[in-house]
Amino acid sequence: MSDFRQSQNEAHPNKTNTLMTGIIFLLILFVTIQIWFLFGTLNNALQENLNFAITTAVGSLVFAFASFWLMKYLPEPIKRKMKK
Amino acid sequence: MSKDPNSEIPKWKQDFPIEQKEATHVSRREFAKFLTLLSGALAVGNTAIVVKSLAFPEKPLEGEHAICMESEVREGDSFMFEIEGSKTIPYLLINLGNGEWRAFEQKCTHLSCAVKYRHDLGQIECPCHKGYFNPRTGDVIQGPPPRRLPQLEVVIREGQVFVKAQQS
Numbered sequence: 607m608s609d610f611r612q613s614q615n616e617a618h619p620n621k622t623n624t625l626m627t628g629i630i631f632l633l634i635l636f637v638t639i640q641i642w643f644l645f646g647t648l649n650n651a652l653q654e655n656l657n658f659a660i661t662t663a664v665g666s667l668v669f670a671f672a673s674f675w676l677m678k679y680l681p682e683p684i685k686r687k688m689k690k
Numbered sequence: 691m692s693k694d695p696n697s698e699i700p701k702w703k704q705d706f707p708i709e710q711k712e713a714t715h716v717s718r719r720e721f722a723k724f725l726t727l728l729s730g731a732l733a734v735g736n737t738a739i740v741v742k743s744l745a746f747p748e749k750p751l752e753g754e755h756a757i758c759m760e761s762e763v764r765e766g767d768s769f770m771f772e773i774e775g776s777k778t779i780p781y782l783l784i785n786l787g788n789g790e791w792r793a794f795e796q797k798c799t800h801l802s803c804a805v806k807y808r809h810d811l812g813q814i815e816c817p818c819h820k821g822y823f824n825p826r827t828g829d830v831i832q833g834p835p836p837r838r839l840p841q842l843e844v845v846i847r848e849g850q851v852f853v854k855a856q857q858s
Binding site: 616627629630633634636637640641643644647648649658659662663666667669670673674676677680683 | 691717718719721722726728729730732733735736737739740743744752762
């Protein structure tokens with residue numbers, strides 16, 4: 607017997623795909639910005655520019671929390687039925 | 691989202707599939723989880739830099755350090771020396787002539803290569819990637835270095851050369 611979720615998935619087969627692509631796109635964006643922050647911090651810390659390091663560390667933590675929060679919306683895989 | 695209709699397959703079995711093709715396959719879910727982990731690692735790295743700067747601040751150079759006799763370094767020549775501190779830093783003492791002396795950190799600000807003074811060019815050169823610095827101020831003239839060379843103040847007293855931290 608099919609349930610609500612199963613019929614939803616059958617009616618909108620692209621939904622999981624779109625959600626997955628969106629999440630991966632956002633994660634790549636976050637990681638790219640974080641690499642940029644880290645590069646800037648390494649360069650500026652050498653010049654004893656602590657304010658820059660603190661600002662980017664806070665920004666990087668915000669992005670990391672956002673990444674973990676996005677995991678909440680990661681769709682479960684739709685699996686084939688296992689043969690008994 | 692939905693409850694997995696095939697929950698009969700236990701988690702440990704999903705992680706250790708029988709077929710090699712399934713074992714090497716990286717799903718989009720796994721890729722997204724890896725990106726999240728990477729994001730966390732980058733945040734930890736960025737925070738570690740701040741914590742290190744706050745917990746272990748670099749101590750400024752204290753007092754005067756005798757380097758060598760004035761007569762040992764001829765005009766247009768340079769002299770390498772090290773100062774022991776919280777970490778050992780190599781420096782370069784330069785006799786520019788007419789009583790002008792300068793001392794700079796010897797590490798290039800680009801990738802820490804050893805810089806040398808070229809009297810024929812009148813510039814400090816980093817031979818690794820052709821970075822050039824002004825021998826009077828330490829400013830970058832050309833090349834990839836992002837910052838000027840850190841400088842020390844040179845004091846000549848009774849024929850002997852001393853260095854001390856520059857007063858800002």
